[in-house]
Amino acid sequence: MLLTTACGTGGSGGADARSEPSARFTPVEVGKPDPVLAPPAPAPACDPSRSLTPAAPVRAGAMPAGSTMRAIQDRGRLVVGVDQNTRMFAARSLEREELEGFDIDLSREVARAIFGDPDRIQFKTIPPGRRIDVLVNGEVDMVVDAMTITCERMQQVEFSGVYLEDALRFLVPRKTKVASLADLAGKYVCVSSNTTPERRVAESKARVYAVADRTDCLVALQEGRVAAVYTNASLLESLREQDPRLEVVGPTAVEEVKGIAVPKGQTDFVRFLNGVLEQLKSNNRWQELYDKWLRAALGPAKPPTTTYGG
Structure with a gap:
């Protein structure tokens, strides 16, 4: 079902949010180190934009x-x-x-x-x-x-x-200045588990806040439990339109x-x-x-x- 917009109490915290994630969202106990993700499976270099020749119409x-x-x-x-x-x-x-x-x-x-x-x-x-x-x-x-x-x-x-x-961007409270993961060092960034954004956050100085359903990231941001949501711009726009207090920022170059x-x-x-x-x-x-x-x-x-x- 569609997630209705929550009116959390900590939504104005933005990139300076300090509140710790609740057990509902974070995969680790408060105060414990972030989980270390296993390295990606070895794979030869490839061109993601290349695929097999189309079949003739049937x-x-x-x-x-x-x-x-x-x-x-x-x-x-x-x-x-x-x-x-x-x-x-x-x-x-x-x-x-x-x-x-x-x-x-x-x-x-x-x-x-x-x-x-x-x-x-x-x-x-x-x-x-x-x-x-x-x-x-x-x-x-x-x-x-x-x-x-x-x-x-x-x-x-x-x-x-x-x-x-698509591009990888950030969903943040309006007027929050975030241009890259470096601007979120030490802060929780919400991502869907087992995704490319999760790995990028894990490899940065920001903290992983992984959820099973990407819409949980919207609630976490509204409640001030994370400083930003990080994923594809197209998916972020689908969350942003549910809350006019938020905006999508960051790089616009096609990355994925x-x-x-x-x-x-x-x-x-x-x-x-x-x-x-x-x-x-x-x-x-x-x-x-x-x-x-x-x-x-x-x-x-x-x-x-x-x-x-x-």
């Missing part, structure tokens, strides 16, 4: 025999792991009690490409920290959750081409690219998805979805470019 409802897409077609529905609390991307509509947003509509376009029907789909809501687990365990066919493509993750799952570009994640080894599905994404870019559907859900908060943008090969 008529909906006639997926090739023996393919991953045919198995999905025969089951009768596409199972997708998504968030349910990130406005603009994937959140429950207050009017219809249905999931809606950019990631939701993108997932429906994949279902349309397989079945000819965007409603032949089942959404499973998952926290960010379980996105890889649900793919490895076969619980979903794909994850669409503004998931950053990294060389380490590419050792565990497959990724489609890029469907969104987002892709659809699928189980390791399903390269035929990756090629299929890349074909779908290229079609959405060429027929202006990607632009329609971006303008509908993200333009107002993130500003104008054109479809991202993917380099293909193999």
Whole structure:
């Protein structure tokens, strides 16, 4: 469900917040050192913006025999792991009690490409920290959750081409001057567990405040328990619009690219998805979805470019 804006008592603390996190949010006891994250799994250098060459278009409802897409077609529905609390991307509509947003509509376009029907789909809501687990365990066919493509993750799952570009920024109380993690040394910074931002905070002089659900970061910031929230700008904007006392600050350069994640080894599905994404870019559907859900908060943008090969 959508998180309603809390009216915490310590929200004005900003980057000078001194209150210690409560047990609900912090993974360690107050006063204990931050947990030491295991180093990332060794991975060869890669280009996150590069993916497999798209497959030729296939008529909906006639997926090739023996393919991953045919198995999905025969089951009768596409199972997708998504968030349910990130406005603009994937959140429950207050009017219809249905999931809606950019990631939701993108997932429906994949279902349309397989079945000819965007409603032949089942959404499973998952926290960010379980996105890889649900793919490895076969619980979903794909994850669409503004998931950053990294060389380490590419050792565990497959990724489609890029469907969104993003910057890493900070959500802070208005008029708070934060330009980098160096400005938050010694202060708690809220991140989702098992994410790229968590590792970056752990490697800095700021303190890790990891939560399972990214919307918990909004409450923690409103209550003055953290000095900032650190994640992708697009996700921060979805939190900011719930509280006008907050603003998004920091670097604007593209640092991360987002892709659809699928189980390791399903390269035929990756090629299929890349074909779908290229079609959405060429027929202006990607632009329609971006303008509908993200333009107002993130500003104008054109479809991202993917380099293909193999």
